[in-house]
Amino acid sequence: MAETLTSAWWDAFASEANHDTRFNDAAKHFHGRIQIDYGTGVTSFLVAGGRVLDVMDGPAPRGADIVFRAPRDEWDRIVAGESDFMKATTPGLGRLEIDGDTVLAMDNIRVVHLLLKVMARVGRRPEPAPAPSPDPRPSGEPTVGRYITVDGIRTYYEEAGQGPAIVCFHAACQDSLMYRYVLDGLSDQYRVIAVDAPGHVKTDLPADGPFQSLTRHAEFNEAFMEALGLSKPSIMGCSMGGNLVLELAARRPQAYAAVISSCGADYTPTMSGFLLEMLLRNGQQIVETFCESLTGARTPEHRAREAVWQIRRNVPEVMAGDLIGYAGFDLREQVGRIEAPVLLLRGEADWLVSKEQVEATQSRIPGSQVAVLHGTGHYPMIENPFEFNEAVRGFLHQNGYK
Secondary structure (H helix, E strand, O other), X not given: OOOXXXXXHHHHHHHHHHOOHHHHHHOOOOEEEEEEEOOOOEEEEEEEOOEEEEEEEOOOOOOOOEEEEOOHHHHHHHHOOOOOHHXXXXXXXOOOEEEEOHHHHHHOHHHHHHHHHHHOOOOOOOOOOOOOOOXXXXXXXXXXXXXXXXXXXXXXXXXXXXXXXXEEEOOOOOOHHHHHHHHHHHOOOOEEEEEOOOOOOOOOOOOOOOOOOHHHHHHHHHHHHHHOOXXXXXXXXXXXXXXXXXXXXXXXXXXXXXXXEEOOOOEOOOOOHHHHHHHXXXXXXXXXXHHHHOOOOOOOHHHHHHHHHHHOOXXXXXXXXXXXXXXXXXXXXXXXXXXXXXXXXXXXXXXXXXHHHHHHHHHHOOOOEEEEEOOOOXXXXXXXXXXXXXXXXXXXXXXXXX
């Protein structure tokens, strides 16, 4: 790393940024001075009209609008492509701090995220892309959408297939659409059900506003499954939903045939209070940037775009409620009650729910298993649907659910 963050390197960075059409487009209406404090030095530059201008050593003479500050080893990780803006600013995972006009930074989160992504390309040859994950294999069974009233809330769900039931709970800021490949792929053998949580897309908002705890979601979904008359279904969730299924199974240890927690854990304190507040100002851009950061290298471009499009479909108040519940989730003392077979399935490239978090969760759930999808990120049922479905199918078969 000796050659990085020198005056020549910063000039190369400006050139790289100015030839990056994604950055140019994102920053075309941004105007501000950015200062980078990397522990062993300071560099400042102006961003205006979609370009990086006036790169200089030292603090900006007229002061900086935004200051990014981190130890040198943190910048080295960013330059090496081992971290990015989203990971580096996540509590417990990075040490990048924002000073100055922090609201300006979060209002333009895509601009600053792409700037730091440029840093990882300076002076480096593009690495060959890995072979993409395989295409999904639909069963041919039709997916049908229905409404049901649960706790006074008009609730939308979709289902496909017949047989033993699998009930799917979506991630924060998303909806039942994220399970479309699961509905398509596992309905040859199972009755697959995916529900929009209260306030999400086609399900009505509760009278008192978005849920802000996963316990509220658990109570609602127990009522939902009872309203459908389901007897000992398997339950599946992703991210917030992956946490949710652990809470459901701990609340009713004998109620479920199997539990698939995808990109979930029993303790997820990785959202800052400031980020949660900023969701109300700029929710779509924040979650879009998160989604791009969390997508794995094997994910084909069209499915990566689909994941981003899906996560932008909810309103900011609902996004904030979801992530408040996610950030406050701590079930470490309760997950040992779970009696159903548990699969903890994670994407290898998912930095938000780390290998260490998943293994710690496994250690507290007797008999639980871990499966990892190579080159896949935080949204495996969208990014890598065939391998995801086969991992789920194999686990269910292993436990006699077929």
